[in-house]
Amino acid sequence: MSQVSTVASLYLNATRWVDKSQIIMIIVFRLYLAKVFFLAGLSKVKSMDSTLMLFEYEYDVPLIPFDVAAYLSTFAELVFPVLLVIGLAGRFSAGALFVLNIVAVISYPDISPGGVNDHYFWGAMLLVLVMYGPGKASLDAWIQSAFSRIWHRNKISLLSLLLSLYYQDISLNIGAKSDSTS
Numbered sequence: 140m141s142q143v144s145t146v147a148s149l150y151l152n153a154t155r156w157v158d159k160s161q162i163i164m165i166i167v168f169r170l171y172l173a174k175v176f177f178l179a180g181l182s183k184v185k186s187m188d189s190t191l192m193l194f195e196y197e198y199d200v201p202l203i204p205f206d207v208a209a210y211l212s213t214f215a216e217l218v219f220p221v222l223l224v225i226g227l228a229g230r231f232s233a234g235a236l237f238v239l240n241i242v243a244v245i246s247y248p249d250i251s252p253g254g255v256n257d258h259y260f261w262g263a264m265l266l267v268l269v270m271y272g273p274g275k276a277s278l279d280a281w282i283q284s285a286f287s288r289i290w291h292r293n294k295i296s297l298l299s300l301l302l303s304l305y306y307q308d309i310s311l312n313i314g315a316k317s318d319s320t321s
Contacts, residue, residue: 165274168264169229173220175261176236180216183209198246208246215239223268226277233268240265 183190191209194200200208216239219232244250244258273279 161271162274162276165268165271166276168268169223169226169273169277172233172236172261172264172268173223176216176239177220180213180220183213183216187213197249199248200242200246212239212243223273226273226279229273229277229279230269233265233273237262237265237269 187209190213191206194205194209194212198205198208203211215235219235222228222232223236240258240262244255250258
């Protein structure tokens, strides 16, 4: 076997291993991010008065009133991580948390360089989930699989129904035109 064949074989085996391990990486991302954001939401709920005070005097959230921002961020940090864990609306949840992450960095002027780095790290992980979805081990994948089976089974009957309606409409229009000319 030539050296090119050996290198190609090693490369193909490595890429197969990476392809198969993607599911693990996506699950780790989902669980880690869910923990980070859910714990932040729990700390807001634990002392909602303090949360409201922070949003009023510390954070400079653009465009919306401080109390609305406080309740929306608390809601997002409690609901979207749960959806990430089960993989339901995974891309939407990751996108919502990505936006929340950006707003958090913009709104808090005294954030430390280490805090900014954490937000960059979380943002990169969230972008992976937005771009590639929650993976095969998710409710989204199960729903997609179930609906694709239903769609493929009923695709022909749907197409024939649409074609029959279309041709029926054409024949009715032709009949209506011939009645009006006589």
